Structures are given as C-alpha cells and as structure tokens.
Amino acid sequence: MSNKKILIIGGVAAGPKTAARARRLDPEAQITILEKGKYISYAGCGMPFYLAGKIHDFDHLYSTSYGVKRDPDFFKSERGVEVFTGMEAIAIDRDRKQVIARHVDTGEEKVFDYDKLVLGTGSYPITPPIENLDLKGVYRLNHLEDAQLIKQALDAGEVNDVVVIGSGFIGMEAVDAIFSPRRTVTVVEFKETLLPGILDQDMGNLLYKSLYEQGLEGRFGEKVLKLEGEDGRVARVITDKGAIDADAVILAVGVRPNVQLAQAAGLTIGETGAIVVNEYMQTSDPDIYALGDCVENTHLLTGKKVFAPMATYANRQGRVVGDNVTGGQSTFKGVLGTGVLHCLGINVARTGLGEAQARALGYEVETIRVATFDMTHYHPNSNKILLKMIADKKTRRLLGIQGIGKGEVAKRIDVAATMIYYGGTLDDLLNIDLGYSPPYNTPIDPMVHTGMALKNKLEGVAVTYTPAEVKEKLDRGDDFILLDVRTAPQFNMRHIEDPRIQQLALGELRQKLDQVPRDKEIVTVCVMGSRAYEASRILQGAGFTNVKFMEAGMEGWPYDMDEF
Amino acid sequence: MSNKKILIIGGVAAGPKTAARARRLDPEAQITILEKGKYISYAGCGMPFYLAGKIHDFDHLYSTSYGVKRDPDFFKSERGVEVFTGMEAIAIDRDRKQVIARHVDTGEEKVFDYDKLVLGTGSYPITPPIENLDLKGVYRLNHLEDAQLIKQALDAGEVNDVVVIGSGFIGMEAVDAIFSPRRTVTVVEFKETLLPGILDQDMGNLLYKSLYEQGLEGRFGEKVLKLEGEDGRVARVITDKGAIDADAVILAVGVRPNVQLAQAAGLTIGETGAIVVNEYMQTSDPDIYALGDCVENTHLLTGKKVFAPMATYANRQGRVVGDNVTGGQSTFKGVLGTGVLHCLGINVARTGLGEAQARALGYEVETIRVATFDMTHYHPNSNKILLKMIADKKTRRLLGIQGIGKGEVAKRIDVAATMIYYGGTLDDLLNIDLGYSPPYNTPIDPMVHTGMALKNKLEGVAVTYTPAEVKEKLDRGDDFILLDVRTAPQFNMRHIEDPRIQQLALGELRQKLDQVPRDKEIVTVCVMGSRAYEASRILQGAGFTNVKFMEAGMEGWPYDMDEF
Numbered sequence A, B: 001m002s003n004k005k006i007l008i009i010g011g012v013a014a015g016p017k018t019a020a021r022a023r024r025l026d027p028e029a030q031i032t033i034l035e036k037g038k039y040i041s042y043a044g045c046g047m048p049f050y051l052a053g054k055i056h057d058f059d060h061l062y063s064t065s066y067g068v069k070r071d072p073d074f075f076k077s078e079r080g081v082e083v084f085t086g087m088e089a090i091a092i093d094r095d096r097k098q099v100i101a102r103h104v105d106t107g108e109e110k111v112f113d114y115d116k117l118v119l120g121t122g123s124y125p126i127t128p129p130i131e132n133l134d135l136k137g138v139y140r141l142n143h144l145e146d147a148q149l150i151k152q153a154l155d156a157g158e159v160n161d162v163v164v165i166g167s168g169f170i171g172m173e174a175v176d177a178i179f180s181p182r183r184t185v186t187v188v189e190f191k192e193t194l195l196p197g198i199l200d201q202d203m204g205n206l207l208y209k210s211l212y213e214q215g216l217e218g219r220f221g222e223k224v225l226k227l228e229g230e231d232g233r234v235a236r237v238i239t240d241k242g243a244i245d246a247d248a249v250i251l252a253v254g255v256r257p258n259v260q261l262a263q264a265a266g267l268t269i270g271e272t273g274a275i276v277v278n279e280y281m282q283t284s285d286p287d288i289y290a291l292g293d294c295v296e297n298t299h300l301l302t303g304k305k306v307f308a309p310m311a312t313y314a315n316r317q318g319r320v321v322g323d324n325v326t327g328g329q330s331t332f333k334g335v336l337g338t339g340v341l342h343c344l345g346i347n348v349a350r351t352g353l354g355e356a357q358a359r360a361l362g363y364e365v366e367t368i369r370v371a372t373f374d375m376t377h378y379h380p381n382s383n384k385i386l387l388k389m390i391a392d393k394k395t396r397r398l399l400g401i402q403g404i405g406k407g408e409v410a411k412r413i414d415v416a417a418t419m420i421y422y423g424g425t426l427d428d429l430l431n432i433d434l435g436y437s438p439p440y441n442t443p444i445d446p447m448v449h450t451g452m453a454l455k456n457k458l459e460g461v462a463v464t465y466t467p468a469e470v471k472e473k474l475d476r477g478d479d480f481i482l483l484d485v486r487t488a489p490q491f492n493m494r495h496i497e498d499p500r501i502q503q504l505a506l507g508e509l510r511q512k513l514d515q516v517p518r519d520k521e522i523v524t525v526c527v528m529g530s531r532a533y534e535a536s537r538i539l540q541g542a543g544f545t546n547v548k549f550m551e552a553g554m555e556g557w558p559y560d561m562d563e564f
C-alpha cells in the first residue's frame, strides 16, 4: 500500500493491462494513463471481424462482455485509473522523474510526476517507399480509425478491386475480412510466399493454394513501386512486374516499435530497434518499465532478441509489469513466436523455429510433413490438416511446428509450444497424455503421429522426399518410378499421364512385387502420406534398395494438380 | 530381420496396432493375431456416433479413410499379418512357448508357437448384481454386436423410455448417442453425480445442470436392484428409491481387465486386477508383452498403479510393443487419466488429479473455478466454458484441471496435460507461448487466466468461497451480504429476493462504498467471477476486512437458479 505514482504511456493493450493489474495489487497508488489517440483499451485484433460484419457494433471493440464501454469514465469509476486521451508524452525527465506531455488538440503542456514509469507506446505501421500513398482509397489496418475508414468505404461500395500489400498476419487478416465473391482481392508480397518468416515456403505455398482455390490472387516476389490515381483516388498499383487495377489498397508491410520517447530519454534500444528490457520488464532505467509492441523479446529457444509485436505478449507482460511496479518480482522469460490465424476457413498456426530459420541458426534439422485428419476420419466433422514438424537431429528436441488446414491445428501448436517451453523431445511425445475421443482427435493424436513420423525419419524407418524434391525430379526428367499406391478408383478419378507413374494399390503390393522394377528408384505416393509410408516399408522389406516415399501425399502438393 | 514368431492375442486396438508397427519394423517376422470375436480392428469409440446416425454405414467403424475394410484379408494383403477370427486362446504354455487356441464354432484346437507373445485381451463389461438382466431390451455398448442390437431396436422404434445405468464415459456417450426429444432418457448413477471419479462432484453437478436443461433426467445416489419385464421385455427399472419405466436399458457400469489367460499362465496380476507390466510393456515373463485394456498403468503424478482402459493407451502402447517385440527399447511411462467427452453439445475434459483424488492422496491442494469465454467475447463464435484447476500448495505444481462448456475445453486440457507431464508449475503458465487470435482464445488464454486466478488465491490476492460454500451459507441462514456487482439491467433480469442480497454495479462501487456495511461479511458475485474478483479487491483495498468473492459466478452455480 502506498501513494506511489504509477504513470503509464500508451492506452491500448500494454498500458491498460498494467494499470488494471497494478490497481488490484495496490489500491492506493495513483495510476495514470496518457494516450495520444482518441480510443483506449480496444481490440485492435478484432478489427478484421468488424470489417467482415461479424461484429455489428463498432463499440464492441472496446466494450466489456457485460456491455460497458472501456472509456476513460470506465477506467475512473470501475478501475480507479485516471486516463488522459489526446495527451502525447513528449519527453521524459529521468532526473526529476517527470513526463512532459502535450495535448494534441490544444497544444497545452502538462507535467506528470512518476515513481514508476511504464512505456506501452506500442508500434506504428511501416510506410514503404511507394509513390502516391496519399491517394484516396489507400488504407492501413492498425488503429480503430483505420477500421472506420475501411468500413465506410466498404459500405459505400468503394471497395471492389482490392490490393493488399504485404502478407503478414495483418495483411492476411485484412484479406479474410474483406474477401467476398463480389470483389477481386490480390495480395502482393515482396517475398516468395504468403506469411513469409511465419511459415516456411512450402507451407506458405500450400496455404496459398487453398486460398487461391477460393479466389484469392497472389503475386509473389513482386515489389510495389507506386500507385496511380484518377481524380485523386487510387486506380492502379504499379509493381516491378506490371500493373494491377485497384480501387482500394491496404498497406500491411509490418510495424516498427515506437521508441522515440525512450530513445530521447537515453534508454537502451536493442539491435531489433525496440526497447531493451530485462526479465522484470525494466528498461536500462530501473524505474522505467516497458512492454508490448515497443520492446524486444528473448526467443526462448535461441536466446536471441526478436521483435514480436503481439497482443498476447502485451497483455501477459502487462500482468508482470503490474506486479513489479507495485513491488512484485514477476518475470517474463521470452517468446516462441507462436502465432495463429483464421483465413478463409483455413486454420493456420505455428510455433518455434521454422525450417529455414533453424537452418540459418546452424541447427542440424530434420523435418517431416504429415497430412492427416484432425479427428477420426469416420466422424462427420473431420477435416484434413497438414502439419510440418522441425526437430534438432542431435538432441531430438522439438524446434518448431507449423500447421494449416480446414481442421483443428491451433490445439496441436499450443501443445507443441508447451513442449518446447520445457525442452521436450520427440521421445516424450507418445507419453504425453493427450485426451482422445472421436470428435476431437485420433487415438494417437495427429500431432503425435507427426512426431512419430519424424522419429521414423531420424531412425531411418521412413525415407522420404518432400513434395518439392519430387517436383524437381519430375521437372528435371529423372528416371524413376512414382508408385501411386492409392486404390484404383482413387487413381482413376485423377492422375496425370506420365510414363514414370505406375499405379499399384497398397493392398496389392505384397502380391505383385514382381511388377515393380528393381533397377529403378521408387518413390511411393498416396493421398496423405501414410499409405506411401507403408508401401515404402513393404518394398524396403522385400529388398528394394532405392525406395522413398513422398511426404504428405497429394495433400502436401503445393503445385498445380495437373502436374501430379 | 528375422523369422521371429510374434503371436498376438486380441484383435481390436492393442493387438492390431502392435502388429502394424511390428510389421513395418520387421518385414520377415511371422505375425499372427488370434481374436475370438468376429470383428477386428474396429472403432469401439465410434459406436455412439453410429447409433446417433452420424456414421451411416456400419462398415465405417472398421474401414480405412480410403474405404477399405480392415478385415482379415486386409491384414493379410496390406499388412502381411495373419488373423484368425473366432479363435480363442485358451492356454499359454510358457515353457514350450506355445498358445493353445480353440475355434469358437468348431471347437477345433490349434497350437501356435511364439517367440514373443503379446496379450491384447482387453476388458469386458462388468455385470452388476441386478436381477433379470436377461430381459429383452437390455443392452451393453462395448462391442460391435452391441451397437448393432441397439441400432436395430432404435430403428424398430423400441427405444423410447431409456434408462442408462452408470454415468462413466461410456454411459454418457450412450446418452449422447440416443438422446432425442422423442425419448425420455434417465441416467441412474450410484454415486453422487455424473462422471464420478472423472469429474469432481461440483463439476459433475454443473455438467448435469446443463444436460438437465436439455431434458436429461438424472438419479444420483440411487442403486438399481432389479429389472421388471412384461412378456419377456424390460418394462421397469427398480431401484432402492423407486421405479422407472423403461423399454430399453443400457448397462454401463464399467469394465474389468481380461486376465484369465495371463493369470492361468502365472503372470503377475496387480492390485488393480490388471496385468502388471514394466515400462517396456513386458509382463513378469520377459517374452510376453501385454498392453491396452488388460494392463495396469502407472499414474505419472502419483506413481501409483491405476486401471485406465482407454483406446489411446492401447494404441500408444501398441506402438511401443511393436518396437520392442522387434528388438527395440521403447518405453511407455504412464498416464495422467486425461479424458474428453462430447455430450449433448457440451465439451467435457479433464486431466491429472481431481480435487477429491488429490486430497485423498494427501496433497495440500488449492483449487479455483473460473468461468470465462473460450475466445474474445465479441467474436460471434464465442462460448462460455468453466475451468477448475487444482494445484499443490507447496510446490505450486499443477495437479489437475477439469473443464466443461459449450466452448472449447479440450485444447486447454491437452496443454495442461503437457505441463503436468513436465512437472509444470503455476508460475510457468504466463510464459508458455500459447498462440492468440480472436477466433481461438483471449490475449491471455482462458487456461492461463485460470492459473493466474489460482495464483491470486495462493498469494492471498483472491479470497473466495466456492459456490457450494455460498449455498451452504445461504441455506444455513448466515448473516452476510451477497453483493451482486452485475449491472442493474443484468440484475433486474434475474435475481432472487433475499434480504441478504444487495445490488451495486462494479462501476458504482468505488463511489458508493458507504452503502456497503462494514460490519458484515461481504461476498461479491457476478456472472462469471471476474467482476466479483475486482469488486473484492476494491473492498479489500478500501479497508473492508471480511470480503470474499464467489468463484465462477452464476455460471458456476450448479443449483437451481431460483435459489440464487
């Protein structure tokens, strides 16, 4: 209990969560939030659902579940926290322990004393070097005002040919929000695939395939140079490879941490460009804490600093800072880069290191791709998912996992994140007691099957090609047999004509081994991978020496099916 | 590689999984399965969905996802495994390493040699001492033949007044399968609540409340003595408390391990009545392995032996035994009793120790009940869930968790099971990097909120009564204030008249502290618990000395709402 002055700068997630927790622990502290914007305590992450019409009322983005708006009055009456909106902190005087702020409308300056200062200044969207971003019809999706502008345009019928620039989480949530059969939606991504850095390229490609089938247009490895307008409105997006008609453009090329105030006050800024904090979320000045989108985090696997601007970190760190500014000793240890996304009916999730990331960091990695049902296949709610698991060859530690599909993946990724937190290895997987019932999973959970398949690979029981490797072999004209072990009806329904493709159903293989040439490399394939695996074991067991199976089968084929 | 003879007894889950894995590792072994029944490799767990009409074809219960029936031909051709159905193993000659079997129809005996013998003899349903179980209309739901009989009766319109005896997992799955507005369904349970031993009593009561609201009738603490029939068909169930009309009865009072064969062969049987095995799943004879429903398991938290007949263990152990009978050294370390159930639209899940179990084992436990939304409340798919978490006061280790609700609980329980596997504590929770996005959870996941609430309790920040304790206080006529901090509209919609109830919305509390008596015990309540918690902190902060909040609010009130 104290009369401590806790001053918080930034009023979206990091700030208010800190204030709420601090208030519960210290009823007497003076807790003040300064926010330069108009809205506070709002669900930025909810904006896509507002745009999609799933949230009918704009106010719901900053209301409690019991229907009360979280405005300054709410913070005053319900939380005992004083909030100043339209109030920008412009300088920190660390010697005097004061913050100088200026009202954004009146220009009036005001000085706030602090015992503990909390920086929850967040992030701001990157403005890329693209000409004519000031045309009408060019939007961002970072703040509530952005969502209002887009919503107005949607309602006015001004959003028909949309170009989303950038395919990170926010870009893809924008896609999900505005996609409709009545619109053409094109994503332009500078990197080679969707969600670069979040998904490995093969997974990004697979995701793109299923969104493309629904009508999304993607342009990859393409750089937007400028926008062209007509009568002050955007009309075209000009890239290094051509032009795209557009009456609306959403810019989503990422965010940068908001660190000017901290930097000007001499606080240490890290390599990532974000504020450096210790486990207690203290900056280089022990009386100044920072959290949320403005700080850098420690990656729990690599120990390296990363910039990972996520609402979940802002909130979890807020609870830690709320403890610590009221005398506690709580710690936030770091992140695994877990992320989850729902886009056009597809679930996407990932945690830990991607394959490319792990290799770049020098890990000796092994990976597997497994296509499977998310629950017993006979259950009417079952759907397919595809999991890619990444492990360290030497320690057998799980390094990462990525999943996409109509079926449930988020659960598997959360379980994996928990395992990685504890340094779990592939050998733990079968022993972790995940619940099983037909409407939820399979007797051996899909995520455990994936781990078993990866163990099989490490132990030489599964010898595989990735779909990408098989594609390369086909394109290169390699001489080998692509042994399709699906049933005849399945094969007859769809297959390509290529002299290298041979059909022999798994159930016939043992009896018809003499039909399989012994002098050629054999690559078995099926729909999801498990039959091809079984077939590879039959052939290997029968003395065939050059046999592999294609991981994840046709479900894992990110290319045109006509090429399969 | 070998010509090893691997002989497997039992052909449902444990046996076939062992065979399938062993075959992939050893292409030359002779692998044989003896099954006394007619069907093999079938999804017993899928039977309820067949009865409910969600699986249209009986065959689907033993077909692959690619439409091939898993019959002996399949095992022969696709898996290279020989299966004898209708073949009962009647004795094991351990010296000669032989099994003597008898064909159930012909009576013909046959001797099978083995190098490694695998017992996957499973379990059989308990027959309770109830008179007249041989009446027509009395069913079990353990084997495929049972499902066929019930399905015929359902189709013939013979199942209208159903009594399910026993409310374990199978009983409740039977309820889910046959429940319909056109039938009366009554569950008779000898213990005090639904899913005894699986859920704590308060959670069982809450589950019952939501099923009762849908029309299920439950009779608890009631013992079935006999059945009465008319013309050979069941007509009434007679209990120690009365009679229930019934034209169909489903007996689901549990299963016992099938150990006669093992016992007769002198293999060690444990206290639980099931076969004793080590981590490698070897019985007391190192050349004889046993797994699945016929063995006992080690509880990973307590180290004690438990009988836990679950398909997931049968399958996971099958992979271990498949490894070991072909020369491997894989281990199955134990179980946490994780279980999950879907019943009448309600998700139910649990792992680890229940409160009662933990107390009985001598743990000093602390518990919390938290009602919350499974995802951001503004998302149209959000639903409520109620989680109860159990931790060890001394070590702060997570001991168990139970969840019920329309919303997602299975994910949370799987994450908790993973934590418990690694000995995780409440202090880890905020640092485990669970993915967040509005359609999946809240920025701080519901399961993490639950852990935080439990930490708050351990640290004296949250001081609570359980709903049961509040009910007791009300009933006992205690003098205290039940301070309802819901909004006025919420309060006006539903509340009981009791002079001890006072409404004061959370948002007004700080301003109207003088309206709250200082000389009485105050118990704050709300819909889900979080506002009541907040209110308790406000009062405690304002110097009220005798304040508690009711855990989980009205959502956690398992009693009649008219009593609230």
Ligand SMILES: Cc1cc2nc3c(=O)[nH]c(=O)nc-3n(C[C@H](O)[C@H](O)[C@H](O)COP(=O)(O)OP(=O)(O)OC[C@H]3O[C@@H](n4cnc5c(N)ncnc54)[C@H](O)[C@@H]3O)c2cc1C
Residues within 6 Å of the ligand: A009, A010, A011, A012, A013, A014, A015, A034, A035, A036, A037, A044, A045, A046, A047, A048, A087, A088, A089, A090, A120, A121, A122, A123, A124, A141, A142, A143, A170, A173, A258, A261, A291, A292, A293, A294, A309, A310, A311, A312, A313, A314, B436, B437, B438
């Ligand atoms: C469309 C969208 C979807 C998202 N989806 C997810 C998701 O699914 N999962 C997830 O984890 N995250 C998601 N995020 C990210 C999440 O919204 C951010 O991580 C979170 O808002 C960060 O909170 P913060 O409080 O740290 O920073 P911010 O939200 O950036 O808030 C900082 C505030 O500080 C104020 N401020 C800055 N400087 C000053 C100053 N000098 N004086 C006064 N005020 C100042 C700013 O005006 C701003 O309002 C999403 C973001 C967007 C835009």
Ligand SMILES: Cc1cc2nc3c(=O)[nH]c(=O)nc-3n(C[C@H](O)[C@H](O)[C@H](O)COP(=O)(O)OP(=O)(O)OC[C@H]3O[C@@H](n4cnc5c(N)ncnc54)[C@H](O)[C@@H]3O)c2cc1C
Residues within 6 Å of the ligand: A436, A437, A438, B009, B010, B011, B012, B013, B014, B015, B034, B035, B036, B037, B044, B045, B046, B047, B048, B087, B088, B089, B090, B120, B121, B122, B123, B124, B141, B142, B143, B170, B173, B258, B261, B291, B292, B293, B294, B309, B310, B311, B312, B313, B314, B340
């Ligand atoms: C309705 C229902 C729902 C269920 N739901 C779930 C669920 O959601 N999750 C879960 O994990 N579990 C569930 N289970 C439990 C699961 O079905 C069992 O744990 C699983 O079947 C055990 O497999 P098993 O192979 O060990 O034994 P069993 O299935 O009992 O099979 C053993 C076989 O061995 C044969 N046998 C025995 N003795 C001999 C002999 N001497 N000679 C020859 N053959 C012999 C028997 O005839 C039998 O076919 C459910 C069970 C039922 C009935």
Ligand SMILES: CC(C)(COP(=O)(O)OP(=O)(O)OC[C@H]1O[C@@H](n2cnc3c(N)ncnc32)[C@H](O)[C@@H]1OP(=O)(O)O)[C@@H](O)C(=O)NCCC(=O)NCCS
Residues within 6 Å of the ligand: A012, A013, A016, A017, A020, A021, A024, A040, A041, A042, A043, A044, A045, A046, A311, A315, A319, B369, B370, B371, B372, B443, B444, B449, B450, B452, B453, B456, B528, B529, B530, B533, B551, B552
């Ligand atoms: C809402 C906000 C003000 C935080 O307030 P808060 O009261 O701490 O709310 P939370 O939901 O985070 O936490 C609820 C508290 O009640 C507890 N709790 C939750 N449900 C409970 C229940 N049923 N019973 C008892 N306690 C409960 C939690 O443990 C937590 O308390 P603690 O932090 O003292 O442990 C702040 O997070 C915010 O402004 N959020 C909106 C912005 C945002 O997050 N945007 C980005 C995401 S879209």
Ligand SMILES: CC(C)(COP(=O)(O)OP(=O)(O)OC[C@H]1O[C@@H](n2cnc3c(N)ncnc32)[C@H](O)[C@@H]1OP(=O)(O)O)[C@@H](O)C(=O)NCCC(=O)NCCS
Residues within 6 Å of the ligand: A369, A370, A371, A372, A443, A444, A449, A450, A452, A453, A456, A528, A529, A530, A533, A551, A552, B012, B013, B016, B017, B020, B021, B024, B040, B041, B042, B043, B044, B045, B046, B311, B315, B319
């Ligand atoms: C089906 C059954 C014969 C087991 O056969 P199985 O081939 O081992 O099948 P599973 O699905 O368990 O395992 C699939 C195998 O392929 C692997 N796998 C699964 N999907 C894969 C994919 N897409 N790519 C590569 N490998 C894959 C798994 O790792 C596993 O191999 P492993 O054990 O060698 O590691 C046996 O479990 C059974 O009879 N089940 C039905 C009865 C039952 O379980 N009843 C109770 C539950 S209702």
Ligand SMILES: [Ca+2]
Residues within 6 Å of the ligand: A526, A527, A528, A529, A530, A531, A532, A553
């Ligand atoms: Ca397949």
Ligand SMILES: [Ca+2]
Residues within 6 Å of the ligand: B526, B527, B528, B529, B530, B531, B532, B553
């Ligand atoms: Ca509430």
